[in-house]
Amino acid sequence: MAEKRKRRHRKRSKLRVPFNWKTFLVILFIWYAVSLVSLIGNIALSENTATGLDLFLDKVHTVFRFPVLTFFGRLLGDLTLPGLFINSLIYGILFERIISYVTAREAKAVIRKKRGLRSVKVSSQEPDSHA
Numbered sequence: 001m002a003e004k005r006k007r008r009h010r011k012r013s014k015l016r017v018p019f020n021w022k023t024f025l026v027i028l029f030i031w032y033a034v035s036l037v038s039l040i041g042n043i044a045l046s047e048n049t050a051t052g053l054d055l056f057l058d059k060v061h062t063v064f065r066f067p068v069l070t071f072f073g074r075l076l077g078d079l080t081l082p083g084l085f086i087n088s089l090i091y092g093i094l095f096e097r098i099i100s101y102v103t104a105r106e107a108k109a110v111i112r113k114k115r116g117l118r119s120v121k122v123s124s125q126e127p128d129s130h131a
Contacts, residue, residue: 017104020096027099028092035064035084 041057044050050058067090069076069083076083 015101015104015108017097017100020100023099024092024096027095028088031064031091031095032085032088034060035088036081038064039080039084 038057038061041050041054042061044054045058064084064087065073066087068086069080073083
């Protein structure tokens with residue numbers, strides 16, 4: 001007896017969103033630049049030359065060093081800049097996916113709304129009622 005196997009299908013999103021390289025590179029550049037600025041604040045604090053802005057940048061640096069430098073800082077040693085770049089890659093991919101998904105979802109909603117308006121035909125003529 002041959003048993004019929006039930007195939008388990010994963011629910012796939014009907015919304016296919018291609019990777020947007022331009023968005024990714026912009027986010028990567030901005031994230032890495034802010035990471036470097038926050039690193040300067042961290043260095044100023046460690047050399048006891050910190051001002052109010054440097055104290056703020058040091059606090060921000062704890063966010064920008066996560067996850068690579070937070071978890072693997074001892075393994076990387078003096079490789080802080082490559083670690084920040086890897087963090088920037090991770091956050092660039094994450095934010096690009098979020099932004100691309102949201103914009104594609106909104107675009108799809110607009111298209112559905114336009115199609116819905118086109119399918120409804122409004123007739124301005126009254127039906128003939130000559131009996």
